[in-house]
Amino acid sequence: MALLGLSSGALASLVAAAFASRVGLPNPVDAHVLPFLGAGLLALSIALWRSPRLLPWIERTGWSLLTAYLLAALAYKVIHFPFEHVPLGARSYWFFFSYLLAFLIWSPRGALTVSLSVIACLTGLAAWISVETHAGNATLLASLIQLVIASIAYVFVHYSFAQLRPQYARMRTLAFSDPLTGCANRRRAEELLALEVSRAGRYARPLSLILFDLDHFKQINDQHGHAIGDAVLRTVTNAVRSDLRGLDHLARWGGEEFVIIAPELSQARAMQFGERLRKRIAALRIGSSIQPTASFGIASFRLGETVDSMVLRADRAMYRAKAQGRNRVELERPQTAAAEAPETVPPLEETAATAAAPSQPD
């Protein structure tokens, strides 16, 4: 963005300078300063292209060049023609672009400081014209005062929004995350799942849903207390999180039930992944006697299906894992007589064999 902005600014300044000298515009700042502005912005674009790490320094220099040019051009007009009854002209609109850039480049407080410095210069010009003409040039004075007032209003509205932005981001995080485990909450999981299902449907890509529920969690709470139960939930979440790929989303579906939305993961890979997670949870030791386990249900996306049907299939598979003894990984299968053969992946040695018959390519 910065590279594009700087190079197009350089081009626009050089074209405007050429135009100004060709048609002989009365403001010599355009003829003499614009080429320097263009050359400066061009040099900054080249520097940025060669060393992107200089971005903060280059952005600030580019902003200073542009704003200095705007102030110089305006000052020339006001100081050299104090009695001319003409408004400030279109160049004054660019001050608002300069304020906007300041809020993109600096922190809100920094942007407020540099913008107020520009406004102080504009106020100085208004004061100067008022004294010089004994307030005799009402058109110019009114234009300058309008520019100062509009600038103050614009900068303060921007400052207020910039102050609100981090609060908005924090509220968004709170609204979409689970306070106990720090992973996404169900609301966020439903949003993400809708997004991933529509993406998988549109591009015919693999997508797996892995639902897991801690086994006999009520007993852990009853025997060790709710606080230890909370610690178990956090430990399990952290263990699972450490095994996720960058693409995966882990969310708390409710209580002691969690979901992993795994884009680009075929059914066979999801079974292997579920089995790995099952083993990881079963290997945890919390305190002296808590050994949590979880039951897993997996559903892989079928073209044309909805979010609800995918969740229902994963849920069914998970309940089958519970019914068949817990601490297992089950794959959702169609409800047909032929499909009654078990699709569980309990003995770890069999995992590779189960995974060797993928239903979807990766």
Ligand SMILES: Nc1nc2c(ncn2[C@@H]2O[C@H](COP(=O)(O)OP(=O)(O)OP(=O)(O)O)[C@@H](O)[C@H]2O)c(=O)[nH]1
């Ligand atoms: N500590 C703690 N417990 C929770 C939390 N949310 C839900 N629970 C408890 O999780 C337990 C879930 O119990 P059940 O639904 O009977 O399930 P279970 O005991 O895990 O049995 P199965 O799922 O059948 O293996 C309940 O006792 C809930 O109070 C939580 O945030 N913290």
